[in-house]
Amino acid sequence: MKHTLSVLVENSPGVLTRVAGLFARRGFNIDSLAVGRTERNDVSRMTIVVEGDHHYIEQVTKQLHKLIDVIKISDITTDEYVDRELVMVKVAAEPSQRVEIMHIAGIFRARVVDLARKTITFECTGTEGKINAFEESLRPYGIKELVRTGKVAMLRGARFVSVDGGSKEIES
Known part of the structure; x- marks a missing residue:
């Protein structure tokens, strides 16, 4: 089973290296890793997706x-959360295919970020399933280049993960 870990870390040089190194040394595999600053400049959030049973996740956490x-x-x-991934995909696009490719992109609410003579580059955000479906829909046209972020996630509603004292409920 895939687990999504939200890890708050000090925003300091070398933190990502130490976390990734820990996984490598212990033989743990990371399916997805995204890191960025939080609402506090001195704290970053890592969203780490790992696959494993309860025992495996317990070991990772320890x-x-x-x-x-x-x-x-x-x-x-197991909490209610929202998540997103971003993909940028460059597709071969002869002029005769562009309307068809743009129609597919519209279904997925993807945006054109670059247009060249023989290619179109799109960006699309959504759940892992949506991004996988978008990628598969474009594959028959010839994907020239593709880059995906890892999953970013946050708890839904009024709940949030606090730096100073665990999860707290607040009025929204």
Whole structure:
């Protein structure tokens, strides 16, 4: 089963290297990793997707807690959360195919970010399933280049993960 971990870390040089190194040393595999600053400049959030059973996730969590830069770890897999991925995909697009390709992109609410003589580059955001479907829909036209972010996720509604004291409920 895939688990989504929300890990708050100090925003300092080398944190990503230490976390990735921990996974590599222990033989843990990362399916997806996205990192960025939070509402606080001194704190970053890592959204890490790993596959494994309860015991595996427990081991990952214990190892992460040992890192000095780690502030809080939350396995949000069973909580209600929203998530998104971003894909940029460059597709071969002869003039005779462009209307058809643009129609497909419209279905997925993708945006054109570059248009060249023989290619169109799109960006699309959504769940992993939506991004997979968009990619598969464009594959018959010839994908020239593709780049995907990892999953970013946050708890739904009024709940949030706090740096100073665990999860708290607030009025929204």
